[in-house]
Amino acid sequence: MYKVVSGSLTILFIVAIILSLLGVIAYSPLAMLASVAVLGFSVFLTSLLFGLLFGVRVHTESSFITAMILFFIFTPTLELTGLAGLLITGIIAGASKFLVVWRGRHVFNAAALATFVVGVTGLAYASWWVGTPVLIPVTFLLGFAIIQKTRRVPSSGTFMGVASLLVIAMLMIEGASFGESAVLWLSWPILFFSSFMLTEPLTLPSKRWQQVLEAVVVAILFAIPIHLGDFTTTPALALLVGNLIAFGFTRRRSLQLTFIEQKQLTPTTYEFIFTPSRPLTHQAGQYVEIQVPHKDDLRGSRRSFSLTSAPGEDTLRLGIKFYEPSSSLKKALRTLQKGDVLPTTGIHGDFTLPKDTTRPLLYVAGGIGITPFISHLKHLMRTKQHRDIVLLYSIAHIGELAYKDILVAAGIKVYIITTSDSPIALPHGWVHSNAPFITKELISEHVPDAAMRTTFISGPPAMIDGTKKHLSALGAKHIKTDYFIGY
16 A cells, blocks of 8 residues: 555656646746655654664654645745745654554554644644645645545545535535535545545544444534634544544554464475464454565555464464465565564454354455455354355366365365366365356356355455356345455
8 A cells, every 4th residue: 555655646746747848737836845844854863763762663654644734735835934934844743653653553543643733732724725726636636546546435435425525515415516616626625635645544443334434523523614712623633533444443452473384285385383472362264464574566566365273273374375486575475484473454354254053155265365264263162153154266276275174074065166277076065167257057056045144355356356246146135345456
């Protein structure tokens, strides 16, 4: 995510400079360069100093993103007083990442907190000039890429919808026509706010419904100014309230993983076993985002992997597939030594079992997409729950069959789908099919009651989208997905 956001902010900055040179934007290129330099310097230097003070590794890309967001919030200037205000804003933003924390995790979006503080104290005022209508097309394209990459369509879409309706309604109440209100809506930073700020992973709750609830509350506070004497609510305050909601849901604590060993599951798949720094309270089917120090490629140093361990286990386990050629991060994973420690941003996700234990389930796994289901099944066996589960497991060939022992022990119905070979022997009751991919006919043949089941689909995006389409055509209504992007 960080690479996508930092790259998008860079593109947006370049576009703004070009439009400034063409005279389309009122602010001069020199003012833009001076402002972004002051903000970048202050955020990074403050983060570096506090990182040294607390013995914490500074995430340089995070500092860059914070500085760039602040650049688009505060009016570019060459005036000394204005630059001094930006300097202070950057210092507050950088310091907040280390001072306003809870058990090792920062609570508030740094840019929003700094914007709120300098606004309340009168040191600087946010203009949110990124809402300039001429920047709307490129902001929309870049923002859409971020929302898609981070899978935040439900929460960001909810925010944009609610905020847009309320903004237009408020303008019409004040006397503007619908057409005038729609034009004025363009000057509100709704697109930028929802894609570049609301999507920050460290200040989001872990479940989708919680994220949507937060988006609704933030949208209301964002669109409807509330006046309390001389104080008026602002977009920055709206996001801070949302951050508090997320904090109330998760109360994130820092989590570090100490590497124990890796075990080969298939020719291309390994299970990595870690000891967590504290007892975990996760749910079966969730994922963990880990940070692997290495020479970063364009995708950064953080990746998300589904847990294969069940709640209550002493170890944390990850099933990871290695492609050829592997990414630089996965190459670094392969070189981990016993005792190496990896930091994480916590455990997230809502690909979890329904509370109704009588509801029949259909699992559809593509390749390494089997991993969250292993966590499900381990949990069911540990808690002695018996559920009606059917698994469609699609793999390239039988040699890529992972976690066979757990699938057998769970006693569920398993249909193996391979593209190239027929297995000599499978466990009793398992069925094999040769097929290049999962089709509607195949689902109908093996799971005739698919429409009556709650379906979980995990694997590559193309497989998920295709299977979801087939299931919808068969009448399935309750479908949950877990996209494995592949890296």
